[in-house]
Amino acid sequence: MLKYLLEKEFKQIQRNPFLPKMILFMPIMMMLVLPWAANQEIKGIQLSIVDHDHSTLSERLIHKIPSSGYFKLTNISQSNEEALESIDSGKSDIIMEIPNHFERDLYTSSKAPIMISANAVNGMKGGLGSQYLGNILSNYSENLREEAGMISRQTSIPQCKIIPEYKFNPYLDYKVFMVPALMVMLLTMLAGFLPALNIVGEKEKGTIEQINVTPIPKSIFILAKLIPYWIIGFVVLTICFIIAALVYHLIPVGNLFLICIFAAVYIIVVSGMGLVISNYSDTMQQAMFVMWFFIMILILMSGLFTPISSMPDWAQKITIFNPLRYFMQVMRQIYLKGSGFLDLLPHFIALCSFALFLNLWAVLSYKKSS
Amino acid sequence: MLIVLIMPIVQIILFGFAITTEVRNAKVAVFDPSCDIETQRIKQRIDASSYFTIAQNLTDYNQINDVFKKGKINIVVVFSKDFANNLLHTGDAAIQIVADGSEPNQASTQVGYLSQIFASYQQELLEQYHVPFRIVPNTKMLYNPQRKDAYNFVPGVMGIIMILICAMMTSIAIVREKELGTMEILLASPIKPIYIIFAKMIPYMVLSLVNLTTILLLSIFVLGVPPGNLFWLVIISILFIFLSLSLGLLISTLVSTQAAAMLSSAMGLLVPTLLLSGIIFPIESMPVILQDISVIVPARWYITAIRKLMIQGVDVQYVLKEFAILSIFAVILMTVSLKKFKIRLM
Numbered sequence: 001m002l003k004y005l006l007e008k009e010f011k012q013i014q015r016n017p018f019l020p021k022m023i024l025f026m027p028i029m030m031m032l033v034l035p036w037a038a039n040q041e042i043k044g045i046q047l048s049i050v051d052h053d054h055s056t057l058s059e060r061l062i063h064k065i066p067s068s069g070y071f072k073l074t075n076i077s078q079s080n081e082e083a084l085e086s087i088d089s090g091k092s093d094i095i096m097e098i099p100n101h102f103e104r105d106l107y108t109s110s111k112a113p114i115m116i117s118a119n120a121v122n123g124m125k126g127g128l129g130s131q132y133l134g135n136i137l138s139n140y141s142e143n144l145r146e147e148a149g150m151i152s153r154q155t156s157i158p159q160c161k162i163i164p165e166y167k168f169n170p171y172l173d174y175k176v177f178m179v180p181a182l183m184v185m186l187l188t189m190l191a192g193f194l195p196a197l198n199i200v201g202e203k204e205k206g207t208i209e210q211i212n213v214t215p216i217p218k219s220i221f222i223l224a225k226l227i228p229y230w231i232i233g234f235v236v237l238t239i240c241f242i243i244a245a246l247v248y249h250l251i252p253v254g255n256l257f258l259i260c261i262f263a264a265v266y267i268i269v270v271s272g273m274g275l276v277i278s279n280y281s282d283t284m285q286q287a288m289f290v291m292w293f294f295i296m297i298l299i300l301m302s303g304l305f306t307p308i309s310s311m312p313d314w315a316q317k318i319t320i321f322n323p324l325r326y327f328m329q330v331m332r333q334i335y336l337k338g339s340g341f342l343d344l345l346p347h348f349i350a351l352c353s354f355a356l357f358l359n360l361w362a363v364l365s366y367k368k369s370s
Numbered sequence: 371m372l373i374v375l376i377m378p379i380v381q382i383i384l385f386g387f388a389i390t391t392e393v394r395n396a397k398v399a400v401f402d403p404s405c406d407i408e409t410q411r412i413k414q415r416i417d418a419s420s421y422f423t424i425a426q427n428l429t430d431y432n433q434i435n436d437v438f439k440k441g442k443i444n445i446v447v448v449f450s451k452d453f454a455n456n457l458l459h460t461g462d463a464a465i466q467i468v469a470d471g472s473e474p475n476q477a478s479t480q481v482g483y484l485s486q487i488f489a490s491y492q493q494e495l496l497e498q499y500h501v502p503f504r505i506v507p508n509t510k511m512l513y514n515p516q517r518k519d520a521y522n523f524v525p526g527v528m529g530i531i532m533i534l535i536c537a538m539m540t541s542i543a544i545v546r547e548k549e550l551g552t553m554e555i556l557l558a559s560p561i562k563p564i565y566i567i568f569a570k571m572i573p574y575m576v577l578s579l580v581n582l583t584t585i586l587l588l589s590i591f592v593l594g595v596p597p598g599n600l601f602w603l604v605i606i607s608i609l610f611i612f613l614s615l616s617l618g619l620l621i622s623t624l625v626s627t628q629a630a631a632m633l634s635s636a637m638g639l640l641v642p643t644l645l646l647s648g649i650i651f652p653i654e655s656m657p658v659i660l661q662d663i664s665v666i667v668p669a670r671w672y673i674t675a676i677r678k679l680m681i682q683g684v685d686v687q688y689v690l691k692e693f694a695i696l697s698i699f700a701v702i703l704m705t706v707s708l709k710k711f712k713i714r715l716m
Contacts, residue, residue: 018629018630018633022633026637030641033660034645036656036657036660037645037646037651037656037660038645038650038651039651039652039655039656042652042655043654043655044654044655087512087682088678088682088684088688089684089688090674090678090688106502106503106505110502110503110504111503111504111505111506112504112505112506113505113506113507113508114505114506114507114508115508115510116507116508116509116510117509117510117511117512118509118510118511118512119512119513119682120511120512120513120514120515120517120521121513121514121521121522121677121681121682122522122652123392123511123514123516123517123518123519123521123522124391124479124517124519125652126511126512126514126517127479127511127517128478128479128482130507130509130511131482131486133507134486134489134507134509135485137505137507138489138505140505141503141504141505144503145502145503148502148503160457160463160464160465160488160492161463161464161465162464162465162467162485162488162489163464163465163466163467164466164467164469164481164485165466165467165468165469166468166469166470166471166474166477166481167434167435167438167468167469167470167471167472168438168470168471168472169471169472169474169477170471172471172474172477172478173474174474174475176471176472176474177472177473177474177475197629201629284628284629284632285539285542285543285546285628285632288542288632289374292534292636293377293380296381297380297384300384300385300388300389301384301388301389305389305650306389306390306391307391307473307476309394309395309396309397309444309476310390310391310392310393310394310476311387311388311389311390312387312388315384315387315388318388329441332472333439333441333472336472337438337439337441337472338439339439339440339441340439343439343440343441
């Protein structure tokens with residue numbers, strides 16, 4: 001029985017003018033384009049400087065800034081108003097204002113203020129920008145001190161080196177972060193959307209009636225819907241692995257086989273979710289929107305783009321019920337850190353229970369009589 | 371239909387509260403072989419800041435790998451041996467920060483905050499020793515002093531929802547009539563085709579205006595985003611709604627099945643809007659080719675304009691460029707799609 005149903009499903013997928021192309025091209029397109037676009041790295045911050053002092057020290061400071069690489073000096077304004085206007089019109093992101101008597105204060109009272117105003121609409125950009133600027137300033141004062149020869153390094157100036165080190169991704173390449181997560185997103189979209197549209201499609205065409213009058217048990221029917229998407233999921237995953245290895249030179253640190261085991265369970269989870277939704281929808285439009293709505297929330301709350309640890313506590317509790325979250329962590333940990341099965345056992349149990357629960361629900365909610 | 375009204379609400383709440391990249395209570399593990407007064411003080415500083423909590427004390431340097439693999443610790447701080455003595459006398463004291471680079475953004479922000487904590491500690495020590503040539507930065511955050519991410523995301527959510535409701539739903543609704551065959555009946559009736567189009571578009575226009583209102587109310591009263599230049603904000607939103615409707619109409623003239631309409635609007639509109647309009651990922655950080663492509667994504671201009679009008683509260687003269695570009699888009703799309711709309715069936 002199952003064999004014939006599967007044959008039917010595969011023939012339908014094959015004869016669809018759209019599906020096979022999409023299964024092939026969507027992963028390729030997304031894997032090739034997305035990692036380049038998805039970059040939250042902050043660079044090229046536009047800086048506007050207001051120099052009221054016009055002294056040697058302030059000139060030198062201005063010359064020092066572009067050499068840091070973080071900033072693009074857009075203009076040297078004459079007045080504060082002019083600088084503020086350049087922020088309003090989006091020409092600059094940060095203003096650095098050097099006050100009057102900057103040089104004199106540094107020599108006489110040994111300390112001088114500098115005003116930094118950052119456009120914080122994008123809070124991260126504003127924050128990091130002013131931080132970088134602060135680093136440059138403290139570096140500059142260090143230089144001045146050394147030049148003045150007032151302090152040799154051995155006297156009692158408290159000094160401490162700070163050495164940052166980035167594990168698993170030493171150059172903080174954003175693509176390394178995105179590629180494993182993208183695989184999760186692709187699997188979710190393809191293995192989730194397609195089954196959701198499938199049963200509703202049969203409802204809209206009326207072919208579901210024909211199946212309803214046959215003696216096929218519910219569970220076999222659902223199984224016949226699941227298996228093709230399971231196979232499609234693996235095709236997609238293979239394409240992703242190949243692109244990741246060839247284009248991004250990203251080969252899992254951990255065990256590839258372990259990824260496959262998790263993926264096998266995960267595809268069942270999302271396909272089950274798609275089937276549940278399609279059981280409750282009457283039109284493709286409806287199924288599409290409900291699915292889109294859920295996937296959007298699930299993706300946003302999975303830690304793909306923004307970390308779960310930054311969320312407020314209530315949101316963190318909600319993510320416990322998000323299957324994507326577990327698979328996302330699994331992918332990143334195996335791919336980048338090389339975690340083993342024992343490290344990920346809680347994730348495995350969680351995913352298995354999701355799979356069981358959602359598919360039971362799919363079987364139970366599929367009604368043969370209307 | 372209900373979902374279309376609920377979606378913006380859920381999204382605003384999600385984006386407003388849950389989707390943030392702010393560092394909060396990152397879990398720090400410390401390896402401190404010297405355990406002296408200075409390291410104790412620094413550790414207290416770390417724990418006291420709202421960005422970090424010290425979750426674990428390591429007893430062995432080699433444990434670092436294990437804690438990262440378990441995924442429970444975000445960042446590790448390692449003090450050098452004999453820290454206090456070296457700090458005050460030899461200048462050889464060092465703090466190593468080991469961050470989890472598998473999340474690059476978080477890693478660099480966390481390292482930044484930790485370095486700041488260490489730097490301010492050092493600054494205080496310098497203060498005690500009266501060191502010359504100290505430049506004291508005085509930082510002010512404009513428009514968004516608390517650096518809330520919501521300020522950055524709300525304009526983006528507005529863009530997504532408009533595209534989704536206007537463009538996607540219009541295209542699906544029109545194609546649905548084609549697929550069911552009812553379009554034939556409409557076209558055979560004496561109603562002018564242009565009226566059919568407008569009759570299809572107006573309900574979605576009303577719907578998006580309702581959504582626009584809910585989004586604005588929620589973001590102003592719940593998220594505390596400033597309303598800014600409200601009048602022009604609404605005007606430019608209506609322009610954008612009109613543009614999205616024309617986009618939806620254009621798609622519906624190009625495809626013949628609902629599934630194709632959905633997929634092409636998802637792939638052709640939603641993905642570019644999400645990725646290339648600067649909602650989550652800043653456009654300046656993209657490779658040049660993608661920056662060039664982003665020029666033809668209408669949402670990019672809309673979102674830029676909204677950020678300026680709403681958050682920065684500037685006058686309309688600063689968004690004239692965006693206004694002009696959006697108007698040109700709208701006119702072109704509307705003309706093309708009206709031309710392409712077939713009065714006869716094949």
